[in-house]
Amino acid sequence: MFYLGIDIGGTNIKIALISKDYEIIKWKKFPTPNNLLEVIIDEIQEFVNENPIGTIGVGVAGIVSKEGTVIESPNIPSLNKVPLASILQDKFSIETVVENDATVATIGEANFGEGRGFHRFILLTLGTGIGGGFYYNGRILDIPMEVGHMTINYQGKLCSCGNLGCLEVYASGRAIKESLIEKIENGESSQASSLYEGSIYKITPEDIYNLALDGDNLARQILKEAGKCLGAAMASLINIFAPERIILTGGLSKAKNIYLETAIIEAKKRSLEGLSSGISIVQSNLIDVGSLLGAVFLVRNK
Numbered sequence: 355m356f357y358l359g360i361d362i363g364g365t366n367i368k369i370a371l372i373s374k375d376y377e378i379i380k381w382k383k384f385p386t387p388n389n390l391l392e393v394i395i396d397e398i399q400e401f402v403n404e405n406p407i408g409t410i411g412v413g414v415a416g417i418v419s420k421e422g423t424v425i426e427s428p429n430i431p432s433l434n435k436v437p438l439a440s441i442l443q444d445k446f447s448i449e450t451v452v453e454n455d456a457t458v459a460t461i462g463e464a465n466f467g468e469g470r471g472f473h474r475f476i477l478l479t480l481g482t483g484i485g486g487g488f489y490y491n492g493r494i495l496d497i498p499m500e501v502g503h504m505t506i507n508y509q510g511k512l513c514s515c516g517n518l519g520c521l522e523v524y525a526s527g528r529a530i531k532e533s534l535i536e537k538i539e540n541g542e543s544s545q546a547s548s549l550y551e552g553s554i555y556k557i558t559p560e561d562i563y564n565l566a567l568d569g570d571n572l573a574r575q576i577l578k579e580a581g582k583c584l585g586a587a588m589a590s591l592i593n594i595f596a597p598e599r600i601i602l603t604g605g606l607s608k609a610k611n612i613y614l615e616t617a618i619i620e621a622k623k624r625s626l627e628g629l630s631s632g633i634s635i636v637q638s639n640l641i642d643v644g645s646l647l648g649a650v651f652l653v654r655n656k
């Protein structure tokens with residue numbers, strides 16, 4: 355018997371075939387399409403045709419009800435109000451659980467990753483948007499921890515949620531991309547202008563990170579600024595929740611130099627010394643698969 359773990363993000367979808375011992379047998383990743391539901395059903399069908407599947411665990415970037423309905427997903431609006439768990443369960447007659455993506459990633463870290471052995475840790479998912487999960491005294495706190503919508507500049511830029519100055523408009527993958535495009539349009543120079551035959555809207559946060567590593571000044575400056583904003587938000591999380599550890603995951607957390615490094619320095623500098631001195635802030639060792647393992651762990655231990 356095998357299990358399917360699925361992670362639906364604003365930029366990419368990942369699906370993994372997982373063994374009963376939580377070994378990843380195979381996995382695939384593809385860009386989040388417009389006809390998302392249709393594509394996910396087709397992809398699951400392919401796995402179901404080839405393997406006996408016991409249960410399906412799904413993580414979605416958004417707020418999810420106990421019944422597995424996506425209540426609100428600012429980065430994947432086509433899933434708003436979609437009863438995803440019951441649609442998949444009806445279609446495949448396989449027990450399916452749908453949860454918030456950061457929650458399942460936290461379950462993954464607690465059981466298989468950098469969270470093992472810790473009583474109190476916070477996980478931040480850094481991708482198109484920013485999410486969070488909180489592990490406290492042996493269990494995941496059952497709250498939608500929308501860290502990305504923490505206000506870090508009360509008179510700041512408008513966020514997709516309607517608030518001004520959310521963390522997500524300064525430190526997410528989308529923010530980094532938009533910031534670069536805006537600066538290039540305002541005449542600042544970057545090697546990014548020559549990528550994709552000058553079609554700068556196609557640039558990804560990963561491209562920007564690679565340019566920064568190559569020494570592109572504008573890319574470096576943008577990642578540094580985003581890292582400072584993330585660090586300021588982490589300082590608030592440290593001061594409020596006193597975690598033993600903060601684990602950083604999601605596609606953007608691969609940008610270890612410049613972005614993560616700046617964020618970690620800033621977080622330690624800004625938080626209360628009594629709380630920050632013993633804390634470790636680390637990059638996940640399960641960046642691509644933590645949420646998939648966590649989603650399967652959740653559904654199997656339900």
Ligand SMILES: [Zn+2]
Nearest residue numbers: 503513515520
């Ligand atoms: Zn917001």
